[in-house]
Amino acid sequence: MLSEQNANFLKQIAKAIAIQFGEDCEVVVHKIDENKTDHSIIAIENGHITNRHIGDGPSQVVLETLQKDPEEIEDHYNYLTRTRDGRVLKSSTMFYKGEDGKLEAILAINFDTSSLFAAENTLHKLTITDEPEDEVEPSFIPQNVNDLLDELIKESVKLVGKPVALMTKEDKVKSIQFLSNKGAFLITKSGDKVAKYFNISKYTLYNYIG
Known part of the structure; x- marks a missing residue:
């Protein structure tokens, strides 16, 4: 403490x-x-x-x-x-x-x-070449826990690569386990929101978490 x-x-x-x-x-x-x-x-x-x-x-x-x-x-x-x-x-x-x-x-x-x-981009225009560049996706800083949960759900769907309506059971398990690994279920009442989003019961949700 x-x-x-x-x-x-x-x-x-x-x-x-x-x-x-x-x-x-x-x-x-x-x-x-x-x-x-x-x-x-x-x-x-x-x-x-x-x-x-x-x-x-x-x-x-x-x-x-x-x-x-x-x-x-x-x-x-x-x-x-x-x-x-x-x-x-x-x-x-x-x-x-x-x-x-x-x-x-x-x-x-x-x-x-x-x-x-902004200054770097201005200079970059003068130094850019045709060589490919690696892109790094920055982590998201939420304003509140609801924003964070929404962002994590969005990432879980992106991971599977298809909308919820087209997801198989295996797809949903993959998304929900991703959320679990990211700590999403430490957020109060997150289970209710995730279950509703993926159109499953809370009982099924906890089975998917394993």
Whole structure:
């Protein structure tokens, strides 16, 4: 359990980083409580970047992390994420563990690179060649847990490659197990929404999860 003293220390770090790097740098502190996954944010600086606030829910990274053994969790630096309005962020995520080795909090840094990408694209037009380029799809940062669940469902359908109406039982199992691995069912009442979306009963849903 994250102590008040440690929580305040993480909040201090978040504020210092945000002040150091300015209004384009969002810093978020998530408190890990498996019973309150829908409201994990206990501190956020420059929340205008993702339009999130204290009391809002976790990102996809947080949900995926809760599915792992704490010993397997490692900090994740310098990767791309995106917001609902299409801005690309440069992100890093650090995991805070207690003396017992259990995950207690997550400190996430999201730097809005929109203006930098605009400048880079202008320069790229002058340096572009006919050589193919690898494309990296940034992870999605939701404004709330409902947005996150919608995005995960969309990804699960994309994974199968066909609409729900055309899915076989095996297709639905594949999609639902993908959602389970991503931590989607840690979201409150997610089972009801997923079952309705895939037109199956909750009993069938839990059988598909395995």
